[in-house]
Amino acid sequence: MALLDEYRVGEDGAWSDREAAHLLRRAGFGGSIPEREAAVGNGSQEAFRAAIAGLVDYLPDDPNLDAPSGVGVWGGPFAALPDGDTDEGNTKNPTEIMWLSSHLFYRLRFTSQPLQEQFGQFLHDHFVSEFWKVYQGVERFQGGCVDVRAKTAELLLQQNTLLRRIGIDDFRETLIQISRDPAMLFYLDNVVNGAGAGRAQENYAREIMELFSMGVDNYSENDVREIAKCFTGETLPNIRDCDGGFGAPDAFEYGFRDGNHEPGEKVVFGQIVTEDMTGGELPQVVDLILSKVSVQPSVQGLPAPYNNLPAAAVYMSWKLLRWFVNQNVALDPPADAVLELADYMRGTDTGDFPQRRYPYDLRACMYKLLSSRYFFGEANYFSIVKTPADFAAMLVRILDIDYYRGIYGDGPANRMEWMGMRLFDAPDVSGWRQGRRWINAEYLAERINFVERITSWYVSDEWIDDLQVLNGGSLQPADHAGILDYFIDLLVQDDLEVWAPGSRTLLLGYMAEVADRFDDTDRRFQVQVRGIMYFLMSLPVWQMK
Amino acid sequence: MKLTRRDFIKAGLGSFAYLSAAGTVPVWLAKSAHGLSSGFIDDRILILVQLGGGNDGLNTVIPYEDDNYYHARPRLGVQNDYHVLGDGLNALHPRMGGLMKWWEDGYLSVIQNVGYPNPNLSHFLSNDFYEYGASPGSAQQAVGRGWAARFFDNNCEGVPPEQIPALSMLALSTSEMPITLAGSELYLPPRVSDLSSFRIETGNELRAPYLTALNRLNVPTSDLDFIQRVENVAEATVEEFMLADNTPNLRDYPGGSLGEGFRNISKLIRSGRDTKIYFVHQGGYDTHAEQSNDNPNYGEHPDLLSDLSVSLDRFLSDMKDSGNLGKVLIMTFSEFGRRVDENSSHGTDHGGANCCLVLGGGANGGVHGGQPDLDPGRLENGNLAHEVDFRTVYANVIEDWFKADASAVFGADYSDPIFGIQSGQTAVPFVNPNPGTNVGPGVVGGCAG
Numbered sequence: 001m002a003l004l005d006e007y008r009v010g011e012d013g014a015w016s017d018r019e020a021a022h023l024l025r026r027a028g029f030g031g032s033i034p035e036r037e038a039a040v041g042n043g044s045q046e047a048f049r050a051a052i053a054g055l056v057d058y059l060p061d062d063p064n065l066d067a068p069s070g071v072g073v074w075g076g077p078f079a080a081l082p083d084g085d086t087d088e089g090n091t092k093n094p095t096e097i098m099w100l101s102s103h104l105f106y107r108l109r110f111t112s113q114p115l116q117e118q119f120g121q122f123l124h125d126h127f128v129s130e131f132w133k134v135y136q137g138v139e140r141f142q143g144g145c146v147d148v149r150a151k152t153a154e155l156l157l158q159q160n161t162l163l164r165r166i167g168i169d170d171f172r173e174t175l176i177q178i179s180r181d182p183a184m185l186f187y188l189d190n191v192v193n194g195a196g197a198g199r200a201q202e203n204y205a206r207e208i209m210e211l212f213s214m215g216v217d218n219y220s221e222n223d224v225r226e227i228a229k230c231f232t233g234e235t236l237p238n239i240r241d242c243d244g245g246f247g248a249p250d251a252f253e254y255g256f257r258d259g260n261h262e263p264g265e266k267v268v269f270g271q272i273v274t275e276d277m278t279g280g281e282l283p284q285v286v287d288l289i290l291s292k293v294s295v296q297p298s299v300q301g302l303p304a305p306y307n308n309l310p311a312a313a314v315y316m317s318w319k320l321l322r323w324f325v326n327q328n329v330a331l332d333p334p335a336d337a338v339l340e341l342a343d344y345m346r347g348t349d350t351g352d353f354p355q356r357r358y359p360y361d362l363r364a365c366m367y368k369l370l371s372s373r374y375f376f377g378e379a380n381y382f383s384i385v386k387t388p389a390d391f392a393a394m395l396v397r398i399l400d401i402d403y404y405r406g407i408y409g410d411g412p413a414n415r416m417e418w419m420g421m422r423l424f425d426a427p428d429v430s431g432w433r434q435g436r437r438w439i440n441a442e443y444l445a446e447r448i449n450f451v452e453r454i455t456s457w458y459v460s461d462e463w464i465d466d467l468q469v470l471n472g473g474s475l476q477p478a479d480h481a482g483i484l485d486y487f488i489d490l491l492v493q494d495d496l497e498v499w500a501p502g503s504r505t506l507l508l509g510y511m512a513e514v515a516d517r518f519d520d521t522d523r524r525f526q527v528q529v530r531g532i533m534y535f536l537m538s539l540p541v542w543q544m545k
Numbered sequence: 546m547k548l549t550r551r552d553f554i555k556a557g558l559g560s561f562a563y564l565s566a567a568g569t570v571p572v573w574l575a576k577s578a579h580g581l582s583s584g585f586i587d588d589r590i591l592i593l594v595q596l597g598g599g600n601d602g603l604n605t606v607i608p609y610e611d612d613n614y615y616h617a618r619p620r621l622g623v624q625n626d627y628h629v630l631g632d633g634l635n636a637l638h639p640r641m642g643g644l645m646k647w648w649e650d651g652y653l654s655v656i657q658n659v660g661y662p663n664p665n666l667s668h669f670l671s672n673d674f675y676e677y678g679a680s681p682g683s684a685q686q687a688v689g690r691g692w693a694a695r696f697f698d699n700n701c702e703g704v705p706p707e708q709i710p711a712l713s714m715l716a717l718s719t720s721e722m723p724i725t726l727a728g729s730e731l732y733l734p735p736r737v738s739d740l741s742s743f744r745i746e747t748g749n750e751l752r753a754p755y756l757t758a759l760n761r762l763n764v765p766t767s768d769l770d771f772i773q774r775v776e777n778v779a780e781a782t783v784e785e786f787m788l789a790d791n792t793p794n795l796r797d798y799p800g801g802s803l804g805e806g807f808r809n810i811s812k813l814i815r816s817g818r819d820t821k822i823y824f825v826h827q828g829g830y831d832t833h834a835e836q837s838n839d840n841p842n843y844g845e846h847p848d849l850l851s852d853l854s855v856s857l858d859r860f861l862s863d864m865k866d867s868g869n870l871g872k873v874l875i876m877t878f879s880e881f882g883r884r885v886d887e888n889s890s891h892g893t894d895h896g897g898a899n900c901c902l903v904l905g906g907g908a909n910g911g912v913h914g915g916q917p918d919l920d921p922g923r924l925e926n927g928n929l930a931h932e933v934d935f936r937t938v939y940a941n942v943i944e945d946w947f948k949a950d951a952s953a954v955f956g957a958d959y960s961d962p963i964f965g966i967q968s969g970q971t972a973v974p975f976v977n978p979n980p981g982t983n984v985g986p987g988v989v990g991g992c993a994g
Contacts, residue, residue: 136845140835188833189833189834189890189892192834192835192889192890192891193889193890194889195889195890196620196889196890196891197889198886198887198888198889199886199888199889199894200888200889201833201834201888201889201890201892201894202833202888202894202895203831203833203834203894206666206667206895210667210669216665216667216669216670217665217667217670221666221926224666232889327768328768382766382769383766383768385768385772420720420721427720427721427828428597428598428668428828428831429668429831430668430669432720433720433721436768436771437721437722438721439771439772439775440716440721440722440735440736440775441735441736441737441743441775441778441779441782442735442736442737442738442739442743442779443736444772444775444776444779445743445744445745445779448745448746448756448776449744449745449746452746452747452748453746455748456748498765499764499765499769500759500762500764501762501763501764501765502762502763503759503762506755506758506759507755507759509755510751510752510755513751514751517751527749530748531748531751531752534747534748534752535752535755535756535759538756538759539759539760540760540764540768540769540770540772540773540776541764541769543772544768544769544772
């Protein structure tokens, strides 16, 4: 039986709160108690499939956040935010990097399509464009014509929207479009490839292979040089029209400038790329990239059908598995799950979704992955370190508290930065390092400090008082074990004693000590509840998902 | 069970006595008295400066007498205002004038032609080699221990964990824990960016002992255990960072993260922290396009060199004024150099061999490693060929600066003929045998080329 066969309710395990919680932590930003109940439904195979489909089959526009007309026109709660230079106005229409981060956090907080945003985070990390570098490019060419900071923010938002809308579908199309995305053209310098005399510039040629599709060492240095030639002239042809101080309206629109293109035939992976002076070489190169058989890791010697897997299918499968299933999945030698998913990814079916419709249909791959027996394997629970965006968004969504404003002090953009993640500003072109490398003395301390701040200032007394009511009156202040169990269910969503053995005794000890110190019942309850939340979200297991 | 800080310490669960929860790895955790008695020689300090993105060594140390250089770089070649090093061949970039007084006094060495065989032009793969200090695919990489971490383990083997200072190694101004310092079996180093804000908020005093206790549990996975240990490190270092932060600044530093990193290292050293190895990062060196303005003395890459030079100058001045100059050895490294010829975007693509700068009382002033050979016929695929293997440079630091054994750190690589330092011989004599007695102007040495 294959790892990626569908999870069979009953044979492989239950479809209950525990499995639903695992799914919602990975395919979104965690589930509240009602969200988990809705996902479980009647616990049947059909309910399981419905939950997966409900996550995977999302629309390009979030019905809760987007009006169906593209960038900069917001629906739902976005539309309700005021315009103008306020925290909320700037979050709605970001004009600089921290507001971009705030904008994206707002999406994570309020999206009704959580996988769209989690997949968006995956793509944001995969197709990196750093703000400062895009800013430099905008300034160099259009510094005298536009508000450079605001234009940079606009271009990065445009890129983010592109990836959010189409990134889960045809990976071939995404590769072509991201190559011609203005922010990417600035970020990896292809905007000036071929602009001057001399040898074609290699930045984008290398990274489209190494980081965006195939993984390192599946190409030669000569391939890099040849592809660099193919990409000459892929640019923003009217970007230089600012020289006279007048911005051209189409300055930031992609086009092909044949005058910058290096003519002649090129040879990539030993195959001919036909000369095309109208921009047709880039799609040829993308097709060659997606079909090149993997050398690193080597698939030679593997049994059929794995012995001719394309490098891009192997690499992208590994990246999906690492992001959504287990951070320790191995690329070299490839784990069995990597090979299985890669073989599925490169194939074609004639059936309708959820079967794959064409090669590199990532939505079908996500359906396959999330509904697999492998995904629900015990070893994959709590096996990925939350990113700071996960950490902040999960906390706020699960608690359903009023926290999203601002970029200084307590603002989410600032707090995520303190935890090591400034959105739109990855450390380099390979994105954030992920896994254990999110955790060091300072970043972990800032996670704990964030929890302290939220539980002290944003979890209101009223929120705590409501618990006694909301929970059908079953949360009795004197019932320490009952209170603790409620928060374990709400936050950890699993058996705490498995992940933090002995913690229950300590937490009950804390509650008892608080009870000794506070005579006032309401006050005592508030201190206990805030403390329990603080401890649970400071635990190592809450750093994981 | 109620718990107070006192009970907790009485029970032997305090912030130092700590065993690995997972039981697989002997775990360091200590906040000890100062005065490390481990294998480290006196109070010598190494500061590693990572120039991320691949620094253009040929536009850092300018081979101003070489026509091949100007032929390959009609636009980017530095034509004037450079600072000659007195060997008739090389000069520092015009924006690095702040280092000249250190050069003249013998506190700056340049090691030329540093690299490794069959260089990989991926940032990340090549950087891995440099940070692991190991051959591609070697066991050292598989284990995930950086070269400094291996050196640390080798040097401190047998030292009781509670005697290992919490700040033995420290990363500053990096976006994450660098591989170089990571993976030690004895010790987990901290990473910070801001000393003044480093703290753990508990909200109220009652919580502190419980937070500590909740991070000393017998957790079921190595990832969870790792997170616990990092929390323990954070607890153990809060006070140390506060002490360092309370040390006054002696002078201003550049505003970027590198300047901030060096400002903090100066405070840490002057406050008496016993850190042996520091790691700082300066990014932005991946200059594929518009590397400089029309005047190659200005623009993106020159600005980075200026930031580097000013930061180093300020730091060395701090060390001199506080009597610490003789203790420090600073070494820059970068994942690769740049292509010799410039490209159509007024930049340079990924290349091969590169130069390292070595500074401080531990530097043996001079240009070492031979002259870069830019003859087009001698280039490898357009890139500068290496003469000095970077692991030899590391081994020199271990042997000549720390007076320790490099062979154990580099394992099988050490017996490879690429190493020039077997049998205790110094391959590239860039370390000053008598630190603090530097003499200038720099002696021109060299063992290759």
